[in-house]
Amino acid sequence: MFEKKAPPLFDGLAEQFKPSDDMIQTPLHMNGQYAFLFYLKSVVDGNTLQQTVIKPFFEMSSEESFTSYIQSLPNRIDMPNIDKLLILLSAGFVLIAIGNHIFLLDIRLVSNKEVQDTLMEPTVHGPQKGLSEDIEVTINLIRQRYHQPSLKVETILSDDESNRAIALLYDYDRVNPDMLKKVKEQLVELDTPLLQSAGDLQHFLNKGTFTLFPSTLITERPDRIVYNLNNGKVIIVIDGSPDVIIVPVIFFDFMSSMEDNYHVFSVTAFTILLRYTGLFVCILLPSLYVAVTSYNPDILRLELALTVAGGRIGVPYPSFIEVFFMLFFVELLTEASMRLPKAVNSTATTVGGLILGTAATEAALTSNIMVIVISAVAISTFVIPINEMSFSIRVIRLMLLVYSALFGMVGLLVGFIGLIMLLVSKESLGVPYLRIPWISKNEELRMDKR
Amino acid sequence: MSRFLFYLILVNMLTNMVSLTPRILIAGNNSGTVLALVLALPVGMILTYMIISLFSRFPGQDLPEILKLHVPKWIATPVLLFLALCWYLAGLSTLVIYTFIIFRFLTPEMSIYTIVLTFVFVVTYGILMTTRNILYMSEIVILIVVPFIVFIQIKGYLSPSLKWDYVRIAVMHINHLPDYAAFSTSLYIVIGVANLIIFNRYFTKLKKPSRKGMVLLTVVCTFILFTTYFLPIGFGGFDSLNNVLYPWIMTSDSIRMKFGVIERIVFIFIGAYLALSVISMTIHWHVSIQLLSSIFHFKRLKWKSYNLTIPFFIVCFWIVAMFSATRMTVDNLYKSVEIFDKYFLPILLFLLIGSLLLAKKRGASNCPELKK
Numbered sequence: 001m002f003e004k005k006a007p008p009l010f011d012g013l014a015e016q017f018k019p020s021d022d023m024i025q026t027p028l029h030m031n032g033q034y035a036f037l038f039y040l041k042s043v044v045d046g047n048t049l050q051q052t053v054i055k056p057f058f059e060m061s062s063e064e065s066f067t068s069y070i071q072s073l074p075n076r077i078d079m080p081n082i083d084k085l086l087i088l089l090s091a092g093f094v095l096i097a098i099g100n101h102i103f104l105l106d107i108r109l110v111s112n113k114e115v116q117d118t119l120m121e122p123t124v125h126g127p128q129k130g131l132s133e134d135i136e137v138t139i140n141l142i143r144q145r146y147h148q149p150s151l152k153v154e155t156i157l158s159d160d161e162s163n164r165a166i167a168l169l170y171d172y173d174r175v176n177p178d179m180l181k182k183v184k185e186q187l188v189e190l191d192t193p194l195l196q197s198a199g200d201l202q203h204f205l206n207k208g209t210f211t212l213f214p215s216t217l218i219t220e221r222p223d224r225i226v227y228n229l230n231n232g233k234v235i236i237v238i239d240g241s242p243d244v245i246i247v248p249v250i251f252f253d254f255m256s257s258m259e260d261n262y263h264v265f266s267v268t269a270f271t272i273l274l275r276y277t278g279l280f281v282c283i284l285l286p287s288l289y290v291a292v293t294s295y296n297p298d299i300l301r302l303e304l305a306l307t308v309a310g311g312r313i314g315v316p317y318p319s320f321i322e323v324f325f326m327l328f329f330v331e332l333l334t335e336a337s338m339r340l341p342k343a344v345n346s347t348a349t350t351v352g353g354l355i356l357g358t359a360a361t362e363a364a365l366t367s368n369i370m371v372i373v374i375s376a377v378a379i380s381t382f383v384i385p386i387n388e389m390s391f392s393i394r395v396i397r398l399m400l401l402v403y404s405a406l407f408g409m410v411g412l413l414v415g416f417i418g419l420i421m422l423l424v425s426k427e428s429l430g431v432p433y434l435r436i437p438w439i440s441k442n443e444e445l446r447m448d449k450r
Numbered sequence: 451m452s453r454f455l456f457y458l459i460l461v462n463m464l465t466n467m468v469s470l471t472p473r474i475l476i477a478g479n480n481s482g483t484v485l486a487l488v489l490a491l492p493v494g495m496i497l498t499y500m501i502i503s504l505f506s507r508f509p510g511q512d513l514p515e516i517l518k519l520h521v522p523k524w525i526a527t528p529v530l531l532f533l534a535l536c537w538y539l540a541g542l543s544t545l546v547i548y549t550f551i552i553f554r555f556l557t558p559e560m561s562i563y564t565i566v567l568t569f570v571f572v573v574t575y576g577i578l579m580t581t582r583n584i585l586y587m588s589e590i591v592i593l594i595v596v597p598f599i600v601f602i603q604i605k606g607y608l609s610p611s612l613k614w615d616y617v618r619i620a621v622m623h624i625n626h627l628p629d630y631a632a633f634s635t636s637l638y639i640v641i642g643v644a645n646l647i648i649f650n651r652y653f654t655k656l657k658k659p660s661r662k663g664m665v666l667l668t669v670v671c672t673f674i675l676f677t678t679y680f681l682p683i684g685f686g687g688f689d690s691l692n693n694v695l696y697p698w699i700m701t702s703d704s705i706r707m708k709f710g711v712i713e714r715i716v717f718i719f720i721g722a723y724l725a726l727s728v729i730s731m732t733i734h735w736h737v738s739i740q741l742l743s744s745i746f747h748f749k750r751l752k753w754k755s756y757n758l759t760i761p762f763f764i765v766c767f768w769i770v771a772m773f774s775a776t777r778m779t780v781d782n783l784y785k786s787v788e789i790f791d792k793y794f795l796p797i798l799l800f801l802l803i804g805s806l807l808l809a810k811k812r813g814a815s816n817c818p819e820l821k822k
Contacts, residue, residue: 295557301713407568408557413721417591417728418572424587425579435586436593 006036007097013038016086028054033063036097043092045109053096053105067098075106087163110134115141116242120387121221125262130220135165135239142169142235145226150174156187160195165239169225174232182429183234183247198243201236205247212396214254214388215428217246223258248428252437254389255279278383281376283397283419286323287404287412289373293319295408311367320405322366326374327401329356331394334378452653454585455502455643457592458733459667462642464599465730467678468723469547470787472697474635475679479620479688482629487636487675489628494640495668497799503658504806505646507813510654513647513805514744520809527745529801533647534741536790536798541734542771543787545569548727549775550783555699555720566775569728570768576732577739577764582652584736588729598722602715603677605705612684619688620680634791639678640671641795644802648737695780739763 010025017023022042028035035057039049052073060066070076079102080088089095092108112133119130131138139153150173156166166187170180192204202216219225220243225235228246236245246253255275260268293312297305315322333352337345357375360366377397384390396419403415426433475483508516513533517526549565557565576584606612646653659667682697685704694700702719712718742763751758778786 296717299712299714299717301711304711407564408560409721410552410556410565410568410724413724414568414572414728417587417725418575420590421572421576421579421583421587424590425575425583432583432586434590436589 007102009102010036010038010095010097013086013089013095017089028057030058033057033060033066034098035063035066038089038095038097039107040089040092043090043109044094044107045092048107049094052107053094063099067101070096070098070103070105073105077104077106079104084157087157091163110136112240113137116220118220121219121224121257121385123221123257123259123262126223126258127221129222131222131242131244133240133242135167135237138237138242138244139167139169141222142225142229142237145222146171146229148173151229156184160190160192162195164195166201167237169229169235169237171229171232174230175234176232179248179429179431180234183236186429187236195238197241198236198238198245199241201238202245205245212422213251213392213426213433215247215249215426215433217249217253217386218243218388219246219386220244221258227258227261228253248431249433250428250431250437251423251434254386255384257385275383275385278380279393282380282383282393283400284412284416285373285377285380286327286397287400287415289370290320290323290401291404291409291412294405299409308367308369311369314364315367316364319370320401322370323374323401326360326366326370327377327398330374330378334381454589454649454653455646456667456670457585457588458645458649459498459640459642460592460596460670461588461726461730461733462645463639463671463674465544465723465726466639467674468551468696468698468720468727469544470784471635471639472678472682473695473784474788474791475632476682476691476694476697478629478632479683479692480623480626482623482626483632483679484621484624485626486628486630486633487679488624490633490636490640491668491672491675494637494671495664497637497641497803498643498667499659499664500803501643501646501806504803504810505650505653506658507810508650510651512649512651512740512744513802514741516809517805518744520812521805525805525808529805530741530745532801533798534738534745536794537734537738537741538767539790539794541731541738542774543783543790544727544731544734545573545771546775546778546783547787548724550780551696551699551720552724554696555716562776563772566768566772569731573728573731573735574764574768576728577736578760579732579736581649581736581740584732585649585652588733591725591729595722595725598718602702602705602719602722603681605707605715606681606685606701609685609705611704612681613687614684616686616688617680617684620683631788631792634795635788636675638791638795639675641799644799645733645737647802648740649733735767739767 006025006027014023014025017040020040022040024041025036025038028037037049037053053070056069057066060069077093079085085095085104088104092106092110094105094107096103096105115129115132115137117130118128131141143151143153148171150171152168152170152172154168156168157163168180168183168187186205190201190204192200195201195204198218202214202218206215225244225246229235233249234247236247238244257271257275260272263271292299293308297309299305300308312319312322329352333349336348336352340348353375357371361368361371381390381394384393400412400415400419403418404412407414420434423434424432475487478486511519514526514530517530545566549562549569552565553560553562576587579587678698682694682701683691685701686694686697691697699716699720703714703716705715707713707715739760743760746759747757748759748762749757751762
């Protein structure tokens with residue numbers, strides 16, 4: 001009996017994928033009708049393949065009707081070029097050859113589809129579920145919350161080894177076209193060997209090696225995403241990561257929690273005030289301690305100055321070493337409790353926080369007031385809602401500390417202005433990072449580069 | 451009127467409250483300071499109005515560009531050079547006076563070099579920022595600082611140690627002819643809008659000042675100018691204040707917060723004004739460096755692909771600043787500020803307005819090509 005051969009393309013592909021065991025190249029054959037399948041077993045959903053391709057083949061009367069059946073399947077896509085075809089096959093697409101026609105079907109098996117809880121940015125109200133690691137589910141979650149025809153989804157295939165799908169989401173009516181162009185350029189220019197997650201991508205989008213502040217925002221909250229979409233920002237979704245990237249961002253984005261929108265005015269105003277107070281405390285307090293104790297104790301009222309000075313009796317080194325010493329341990333503690341498994345975590349915190357703190361004071365290595373200052377600083381660092389910013393603040397704090405250890409009270413003040421200068425002169429995709437956003441007054445200044 | 455214009459004026463005005471300006475004003479309290487103040491206000495406001503409306507004819511252009519387009523080079527270069535020198539001196543006097551204040555009141559055991567060095571890093575970074583970002587920065591700093599300043603002033607006006615009788619004595623001296631030094635000094639306080647010579651780059655939609663804006667500006671200027679002069683007199687006495695070098699610091703040191711964590715207001719005062727002085731220095735030297743780099747461009751001075759003209763000027767700035775901060779005495783500084791106010795300021799204003807008028811006249815004759 002004459003047996004039909006698989007098309008030459010299949011053999012070529014088989015060569016490429018050898019010696020993978022999960023590569024399947026199989027003919028379907030009934031009553032002189034032939035069809036050839038080519039796929040990778042481990043990434044293809046076998047059930048769907050069985051239901052939508054194999055079973056109908058044996059129920060159809062002729063090759064023609066099967067061809068037209070396959071052609072009308074919703075998950076069929078047009079044949080791309082050979083390079084892209086290889087990528088798609090390894091992502092779970094199925095190649096079908098019937099007669100002279102070759103079709104490509106999307107029958108992917110994605111096992112990380114479940115929607116994750118919001119862990120990094122928890123709120124009391126608002127959605128408790130975040131995004132998914134699968135890009136389709138993520139886009140679905142966003143679309144289901146933002147029913148606008150102007151919401152565009154553009155998919156870009158990344159150029160690196162992992163060939164992940166990256167999707168750009170934006171509201172076409174609200175987004176700034178120049179900015180959108182810039183984002184696309186940056187994504188195309190992206191030159192990295194391996195892209196793993198949103199964090200990775202964010203790192204590469206941050207231009208320049210020495211950046212102090214994040215110029216993109218990573219979030220896992222769908223409500224934050226929709227809020228930002230509605231304000232004309234671009235969302236970058238990357239396959240395999242439960243976080244998305246929001247560009248461009250300004251400083252105040254990092255200081256806002258989604259919960260600000262869910263409370264009554266007084267509560268919101270209070271929490272915002274609290275947050276900014278926390279920000280100032282955690283930046284300024286360590287440096288202020290150094291400046292006040294070592295340079296200008298006369299700034300404080302007499303009683304307080306005496307208390308501070310009295311607390312330092314017996315401390316064998318100047319205040320800036322004291323602060324560096326304690327800050328160092330607190331940073332270690334924070335870092336350790338972040339990385340440790342949950343079971344050991346509480347032990348580390350107890351040992352570090354309680355025992356070390358008390359013992360250090362009793363051994364006269366630090367003053368009591370220093371311990372209070374340091375714990376206040378540590379707590380207020382956690383008030384900042386977005387983690388990247390609070391990490392940056394931790395670094396900035398050290399720089400300011402050095403400056404005020406060198407130059408005293410004046411150093412603290414001038415250094416703080418320097419910090420504002422750093423923030424002001426930063427840009428996130430052409431949008432100034434820090435400025436006072438008076439509504440409807442943006443037209444005053446020319447926005448181009450000069 | 452754009453709010454950024456207000457900031458330019460406000461920074462200049464507030465910074466001068468602490469520097470030698472009140473000293474110069476009070477030196478003339480027996481002669482014609484009061485009338486000089488009263489005269490300087492309308493003159494300053496008219497000049498402000500003129501400068502803004504002249505610049506509004508050239509939206510988005512700074513003075514070097516305007517002059518390059520409309521005025522022959524042999525006029526433009528010396529004018530710009532002189533203006534650059536003036537702006538440098540203005541920044542320098544702020545730096546030196548604040549260095550002295552810090553040395554005397556905050557850290558007497560620190561060396562002058564260290565104090566100047568405190569400013570070097572931050573102000574250098576500030577000068578190199580873009581003009582737009584300097585405006586943004588001054589807005590933020592003003593928003594942080596002004597509440598403190600308002601608080602201090604309210605505290606001062608409500609203080610029981612403020613003796614209005616002294617103020618009345620001072621007002622009584624209105625019958626003297628205006629003192630020129632006091633007049634030019636107070637003119638310098640209100641003329642912060644002259645910074646537009648570079649900052650006009652970012653005012654693309656600068657309109658002629660509205661009536662509301664001018665009224666607000668006049669009220670603010672009047673308040674600050676009169677506070678600068680009269681409040682120290684109310685605290686320190688009319689005659690005895692002549693022996694005080696920094697009248698405003700003495701004044702703020704006479705106010706106490708009985709229950710505050712910081713008891714002596716003078717530290718809040720110095721802190722707030724120090725922040726403003728950094729902004730003022732940044733603005734002045736930014737203007738100066740931009741003017742200089744518009745005149746000189748050393749093509750040879752290169753390191754890799756960077757042209758080093760601007761860094762070269764900045765290094766020169768700081769060398770001169772270090773030198774003058776260590777060598778100068780307060781007496782020298784007082785005299786040189788007086789000379790600056792008396793002679794440089796009128797020439798500066800004359801040149802600025804004159805060259806703008808010339809450019810306007812020239813621009814009107816070849817108007818069509820100008821309008822883009």
